[in-house]
Amino acid sequence: MDRRLALVTGASAGIGAAFAKIFASHGYDLALTARRTDRLETLAEEIRLRHGVETLVVAADLAKAGAADRILGALSAEGRSVDALVNNAGYGLPGTFAETKWEDQAAFLQVMVTAPCELAHKVLPGMVERRFGRIVNVASLAGLVPGAAGHTLYGASKAMLVRFSQSLHLEGEPSGVHVTALCPGFTYSEFHDVNGTRAQVSASTPPWLWLGADEVAAAGYEAVEANRAICVPGAPNKAIAAVAKLIPDDWALALMASQGPRFRKV
Template sequence: MTRRLCLVTGASAGIGAAIARIYAAHGYDIALTARRVDKLEAVAADIRMRHGVETLTIPADLAEPGAVDRILADLEGHGRVVDALVNNAGYGVPGRYAETRWDQQAAFLQVLLVAVCELTHKVFPGMVERRFGRIVNVASLAGLVPGTAGATLYGATKAFLVRFSQSLHLEGQEAGVHVSALCPGFTFSEFHDVTGTREQVSKNTPPWLWMGADEVAAAGYEAAEANRAICVPGAPNKTIAAIAKLIPDDWALALIAREQGRFRRG
């Protein structure tokens, strides 16, 4: 019998690679997609060695229109369908909105919003028809708290993913399709290296706010299996999310502005 297949985007490092390993450990074949071919192949080789499952690597840049169709065509060519989908690909555009170029923001929206919706839209009907599916949308704690200055579309996009996941969660639950939004806070990964904020963030963020990518990935897998619509891993992050629900937005914005000022001053 053919094993089920899990497709993970942004799978070359961090949470994506970690959650791919977890699905493999639970008997799924794995399809990995990201831009960096060498890192994809390294993750795939490690998964094959550790878990003995089939791994497919599909280099793709989700910022390019048509990338989703090319990924799914590749899987179809291997005779595979997507039983579990992890929408993890993402990054940040640092700087204030007026200081960035529109092409940067357009590419960001294509990867973190449009491609997620398109890929999900194209695999969701098959999951419903087969009466089985798992979808993990990697959002962020930033999607559950008021917006911050800088990286302006990041929190807004993650908030969209949370609401998107909640709606799909309701649409899929009678068909055996589980949908969860994974909302981590600060996570040890390459995210801040890519945005060039590693030194500043590491210096100004207390160690107890950080989690490992493996911890976050495990929480995401467990939430999807339990069919929880939202997963906020880690007690500190849960506390922050709860407080954000309770206090008025104007208080929260004033608090965030103050903390951002302290952060910039170190």
């Protein structure tokens, strides 16, 4: 195939769907993966008709071991290799650490940490060989500020993606592989509906802190093309990330104790 292929996880809605549309608008064929086949098929058809690119649908649950191999195996069976990877799949797990079941936390880590790293590890050699690659790890502003009580591993998992992306950015640069950690704040998507925090977050967060999924994905695409290691979309989010770097840790933790319920949900 002459066209490059972009693999987008969590592509059925929100930021993932927005990324799929952006890559297609730049001439990429698409491999779309998520759990909801019907949503993927609808999006694939819409993109196919609008942009004239090939769209492949691979339904998979990244919480299950072996999902990465199944996704990449399905693409290999179609004779395709991954030229761009968007690790977007993710969710929130409400509650404090002691209140939750370890099985739920283990599944959370599989989706949020292990699956993105495994996918990147398995597509990277081909990118290096072809001397072209794009990897976007959708992290969060929560990965750039101190931890907060509740949603205990969310900020930690996003911080890990940030540091992982920075290292991979340095490793990939000599081979034409661009890697970016995208760190959005509050984004209009299904994220808060799925974890049951929509009413609380909407009531407590001012409108000027929110961005649309299309805006966030566009910023991420521009950043990975420019090979910027970290992208924080939106002026308010940039200001929050900058302040988090400057204030002492004890001040920052005190601030998170009062404002943390907001940041743990972005």
